[in-house]
Amino acid sequence: xxxxxxxxxxxxxxxxxxxxxxxxxxxxxxxxxxxxxxxxxxxxxxxxxxxxxxxxxxxxxxxxxxxxxxxxxxxxxxxxxxxxxxxxxxxxxxxxxxxxxxxxxxxxxxxxxxxxxxxxxxxxxxxxxxxxxxxxxxxxxx
Amino acid sequence: xxxxxxxxxxxxxxxxxxxxxxxxxxxxxxxxxxxxxxxxxxxxxxxxxxxxxxxxxxxxxxxxxxxxxxxxxxxxxxxxxxxxxxxxxxxxxxxxxxxxxxxxxxxxxxxxxxxxxxxxxxxxxxxxxxxxxxxxxxxxxxxxxxxxxxxxxxxxxxxxxxxxxxxxxxxxxxxxxxxxxxxxxxxxxxxxxxxxxxxxxxxxxxxxxxxxxxxxxxxxxxxxxxxxxxxxxxxxxxxxxxxxxxxxxxxxxxxxxxxxxxxxxxxxxxxxxxxxxxxxxx
Numbered sequence: 001x002x003x004x005x006x007x008x009x010x011x012x013x014x015x016x017x018x019x020x021x022x023x024x025x026x027x028x029x030x031x032x033x034x035x036x037x038x039x040x041x042x043x044x045x046x047x048x049x050x051x052x053x054x055x056x057x058x059x060x061x062x063x064x065x066x067x068x069x070x071x072x073x074x075x076x077x078x079x080x081x082x083x084x085x086x087x088x089x090x091x092x093x094x095x096x097x098x099x100x101x102x103x104x105x106x107x108x109x110x111x112x113x114x115x116x117x118x119x120x121x122x123x124x125x126x127x128x129x130x131x132x133x134x135x136x137x138x139x140x141x142x
Numbered sequence: 143x144x145x146x147x148x149x150x151x152x153x154x155x156x157x158x159x160x161x162x163x164x165x166x167x168x169x170x171x172x173x174x175x176x177x178x179x180x181x182x183x184x185x186x187x188x189x190x191x192x193x194x195x196x197x198x199x200x201x202x203x204x205x206x207x208x209x210x211x212x213x214x215x216x217x218x219x220x221x222x223x224x225x226x227x228x229x230x231x232x233x234x235x236x237x238x239x240x241x242x243x244x245x246x247x248x249x250x251x252x253x254x255x256x257x258x259x260x261x262x263x264x265x266x267x268x269x270x271x272x273x274x275x276x277x278x279x280x281x282x283x284x285x286x287x288x289x290x291x292x293x294x295x296x297x298x299x300x301x302x303x304x305x306x307x308x309x310x311x312x313x314x315x316x317x318x319x320x321x322x323x324x325x326x327x328x329x330x331x332x333x334x335x336x337x338x339x340x341x342x343x344x345x346x347x348x349x350x351x352x353x354x355x356x357x358x359x360x361x362x363x364x365x366x367x368x369x370x371x372x373x374x375x376x377x378x379x380x381x382x383x384x385x386x387x388x389x390x391x392x393x394x395x396x397x398x399x400x401x402x403x404x405x406x407x408x409x410x411x412x413x414x415x416x417x418x419x420x421x422x423x424x
Contacts, residue, residue: 016334017328017329017330017331017332017334018328018329019289020288020289020290020291020331023291023329023330023331024291024319026319026320026329027318027319027320030320127289128238128240129240131275
């Protein structure tokens with residue numbers, strides 16, 4: 001624990017760049033040919049790679065950061081039998097909320113209107129055992 | 143705030159006639175505040191001479207902030223005179239690890255076959271602290287530590303008083319996470335540590351062509367050090383962690399290169415760190 005805390009120290013405005021683990025994950029994803037997205041610990045979609053653009057139908061630069069749930073819902077995810085998948089059952093939501101890996105085969109409709117079958121594997125990122133910093137989701141084209 | 147360089151060589155000490163100008167001792171920087179607070183950054187071999195001087199100055203309370211535990215940042219601790227003085231209180235701060243406490247990891251350097259005396263037997267009152275995840279204070283200084291790109295758990299430090307700020311990121315390869323100039327500061331390792339500081343001591347171990355052969359080793363080219371400084375808006379870059387093979391002459395070429403790169407970069411200045419260098423901040 002910090003020791004010598006004295007009130008005369010100037011107040012520190014905590015500046016935050018993205019967590020180092022997210023920075024490295026983004027660089028890793030940028031170099032993958034497999035569609036991959038990254039969300040932070042608050043469920044904010046912070047990046048998806050070029051390979052994911054072909055699944056999503058739009059470039060990340062066009063979409064920008066946005067809540068992952070909002071982004072996911074826009075694809076109308078459903079099972080391969082066309083049964084809607086509730087948000088809490090989606091692999092990304094499980095990885096975010098329950099902080100465990102999850103995998104599911106899904107049918108989605110991309111922004112360009114194309115229906116696609118994908119399998120999604122999502123897993124949590126921990127910088128330390130008690131420091132959850134976000135998730136990675138990988139889309140496998142079926 | 144007064145910042146004094148006691149060691150600025152990277153990787154391994156390099157005594158000899160070809161390194162006398164900039165020095166051969168490994169990383170150690172002293173930050174002293176007007177109220178007498180002493181914060182020592184890293185415990186490379188440069189800490190040995192600093193230790194004698196601190197005792198001569200009557201200093202009995204010292205904070206040592208370690209960026210990481212690679213030997214060139216730790217090897218001087220065993221020969222740090224205040225550690226062997228029972229009247230000294232030494233608070234050691236460093237990056238946390240999943241497996242072992244900071245004290246346990248440092249104790250490895252104080253055990254056979256590396257060293258004859260166990261850490262638990264040193265006379266000084268030593269306390270170990272994992273660096274907090276958020277800002278904290280030491281007397282009148284505000285500190286922040288954050289993990290940065292370098293092999294193994296490694297942090298950089300930002301130290302601020304009411305009137306000045308300083309950042310120390312001696313081992314850092316931000317370009318490993320992508321070209322610095324193409325990224326927003328949000329996505330640059332270490333950016334919040336160095337954002338807008340008056341002076342930044344930063345890794346600049348390699349010329350650009352040397353870096354191309356050492357990508358992933360955890361260190362920066364001079365071009366990346368300049369690009370990082372520019373991206374974070376630091377006022378002054380102090381080139382640090384000199385490559386062991388670089389003689390004084392080569393280092394001066396590296397400084398020339400840095401100055402070429404900073405030309406037109408809005409008043410950004412770059413200079414080589416050297417042993418004995420003092421940076422006075424208001």
